[in-house]
Amino acid sequence: MATLRQFEYLVTVVDTGSFTRAAESLHVTQPALSHQIRALERDLGGPLLERLPRSVRLTPLGRSVLPHARAALADAERLRSAARRTAGLESGELEVATVYSVSLGVLPPVLRGWRERHPGVRVRLREYPHADELQAAMSTGQADLAVGPTPPGWEGPVRELGTEEFVVVVAADDPLAGETSGSIALDSLAGRAWVHYAPGNGLADLFDRVCARAGFQAQVAIRAEQTAAVPLLAAAGLGPALVPANILPPGFDGLLLRPDPPIRRVLSAYGRIRPDPLTAAFADLLAHQVRSNLSLLRPVQG
Missing domain, CATH: 1.10.10.10 (Winged helix-like DNA-binding domain superfamily/Winged helix DNA-binding domain)
Known part of the structure; x- marks a missing residue:
């Protein structure tokens, strides 16, 4: 054998x-x-x-x-790590995998809270551009816990965290500023050239799908490799962009509009096997932060 x-x-x-x-x-x-x-x-x-x-x-x-x-091999290492944790050790490493947008918006306050509670436990963050790559990495045991869009048909434990809201970002002086009450139908922007995500980014696929549902294919003004650059380029006047509301920093200099109908995505924490106590504690903190911290479910202006 x-x-x-x-x-x-x-x-x-x-x-x-x-x-x-x-x-x-x-x-x-x-x-x-x-x-x-x-x-x-x-x-x-x-x-x-x-x-x-x-x-x-x-x-x-x-x-x-x-x-x-x-x-x-990854499962065996996690078994050894779990045994050390159960024995009362306060050191070690927790491996968390996620997609780019979640590492920008949802995870920073969670990681800060985790460090305050468990200063001796290192967190290794693995980031992937697409939810499919995240799921594939988890399938081969590359992390203890994945945080991202709910994977269809996942056979391991899945814990839903909450619903991610998307907003349309345009420059503060965009003509839309004087013509809208804070919400907008996506198809009304069919003639605009958009700030888009680079191919391979999961948000690029999501944006293309919602545009297709709205009956148009978006024109592209510019594609950005970095997820964080997309709302900044939109706020600079290069075109509208569709972004998760939670990745926008406080005091963001741009006009935020609610898509009508709303565009949402369910986020979950999931793994391959039943979590050990330390992984479960991280998932508990994650779920609590998503529920209670308003910075994770950022309200839209307007």
């Missing part, structure tokens, strides 16, 4: 690109490493690696096995 050590050997060979470097990294002899890889291949029913003159390459079987090997 495959062992965690064999999985570790496989992952190290892939990550270092050679048996020699992997053996050095693992502090084992190369024959011992090769023996364990061959034993793993026999157990799994075929070759996992193709040995090239100066590197190695995964076989199709190896490509299918590698994500599970990484996940098994």
Whole structure:
């Protein structure tokens, strides 16, 4: 039966690109490493690696096995970490994965509150541009907890946190300032050129979908790689933008309009397995902050 050590050997060979470097990294002899890889291949029913003159390459079987090997190693490390926490240690590391917009708006006050309560526990934040990438990372055990849009069909624990509101941002001196009561139909902006998100950003897909529902395809004035730049460019007069209200800082210099009908997205915390006490405590703080902190559910001007 495959062992965690064999999985570790496989992952190290892939990550270092050679048996020699992997053996050095693992502090084992190369024959011992090769023996364990061959034993793993026999157990799994075929070759996992193709040995090239100066590197190695995964076989199709190896490509299918590698994500599970990484996940098994990540789960084992979290098991060891959970045991240390249960034993009363106040140090360690909590890995939290999220999408860019949530790391800008929802998480900062949560992380501040967490540090005040657990100063000895480090938080490692992994950020992804798209909810699909976040879900894929969680599927392979890359973090203890994911925070982002509710994943469809997720088989592990899911805890809904709240509903994220989106607003349209334009410059404070935009002609709309004198023509609206604070809300606007998205299709009334069909003729405008928008500040858009770069391809691959999950908010780009969301914006394209809501525009399609409103019956138009948005013209693009500029695309921004950084999520945080989009409302700033809109406020500078480069075009309207659709952004989560909670990413806007206090005193933001721009006109905020409510889309009519509203545009919302449910956010959740989710994981692969039942959370250990420390992960559960972080999820509790996260849920409390989202419910009670007005800066997370920012009211729209108008």
